[in-house]
Amino acid sequence: GQQLNQSPQSMFIQEGEDVSMNCTSSSIFNTWLWYKQDPGEGPVLLIALYKAGELTSNGRLTAQFGITRKDSFLNISASIPSDVGIYFCAAQGKNSGYSTLTFGKGTMLLVSP
Amino acid sequence: EAGVTQFPSHSVIEKGQTVTLRCDPISGHDNLYWYRRVMGKEIKFLLHFVKESKQDESGMPNNRFLAERTGGTYSTLKVQPAELEDSGVYFCASSAVTGGEQFFGPGTRLTVL
Numbered sequence: 001g002q003q004l005n006q007s008p009q010s011m012f013i014q015e016g017e018d019v020s021m022n023c024t025s026s027s028i029f030n031t032w033l034w035y036k037q038d039p040g041e042g043p044v045l046l047i048a049l050y051k052a053g054e055l056t057s058n059g060r061l062t063a064q065f066g067i068t069r070k071d072s073f074l075n076i077s078a079s080i081p082s083d084v085g086i087y088f089c090a091a092q093g094k095n096s097g098y099s100t101l102t103f104g105k106g107t108m109l110l111v112s113p
Numbered sequence: 114e115a116g117v118t119q120f121p122s123h124s125v126i127e128k129g130q131t132v133t134l135r136c137d138p139i140s141g142h143d144n145l146y147w148y149r150r151v152m153g154k155e156i157k158f159l160l161h162f163v164k165e166s167k168q169d170e171s172g173m174p175n176n177r178f179l180a181e182r183t184g185g186t187y188s189t190l191k192v193q194p195a196e197l198e199d200s201g202v203y204f205c206a207s208s209a210v211t212g213g214e215q216f217f218g219p220g221t222r223l224t225v226l
Contacts, residue, residue: 003155004155006155035217040122040219041219041220042117042204042206042217042218042219042220043156043204043217044217045214045215045216048214088155088156090156092212096158097161097168097169098211098212099144099161099168099169099208099211099212100146100158100161100169100172101146101148101156101158101215102158103148103155103156103157104155105153105154105155106155106156
């Protein structure tokens with residue numbers, strides 16, 4: 001089946017540092033998404049990318065849809081303690097029915113004040 | 114507007130028992146999805162309803178899992194009989210249109226002993 005390889009698995013950083021995480025796949029996708037999950041909650045959509053090469057920002061978050069349509073990255077600038085959580089990449093494409101989501105394994109982010 | 118709700122939040126059962134999980138989607142959302150995250154793994158798609166019809170059930174692990182959405186409103190996911198490997202967090206998500214943004218519930222954490 002299709003897989004998204006997400007890295008790093010976890011990160012422990014100091015408040016104020018920038019963070020970068022990425023997802024790669026051997027398959028082509030039409031949409032890349034980044035979610036954040038807080039403890040006890042479900043994933044919440046942060047950024048959606050619909051076009052190869054697209055670079056989108058949402059506050060301190062920036063994400064890009066890779067030009068090959070097989071990868072995406074998420075950057076968080078000037079991290080703060082409330083950025084703590086698990087970040088998931090997800091993608092939609094023809095093989096997943098254009099609606100169902102294929103997820104990466106997640107990146108656990110810990111921020112030290 | 115109320116988000117996606119799931120019940121129960123936690124369930125601990127013994128191997129061989131039956132458990133039924135419930136999901137109430139956002140009102141008016143025709144699309145309802147079930148996903149599962151086994152510890153340390155990615156969130157995996159189980160199935161997709163459009164109204165009361167199963168659009169895609171390719172992710173259901175085996176015939177011990179039965180999902181229903183009578184009347185096209187709330188959905189139930191029954192596991193009978195439960196096995197140890199069924200432990201994990203079961204997420205429900207809903208979207209207004211197929212391929213649209215999916216809103217996730219907080220999940221049900223199932224532990225099979």
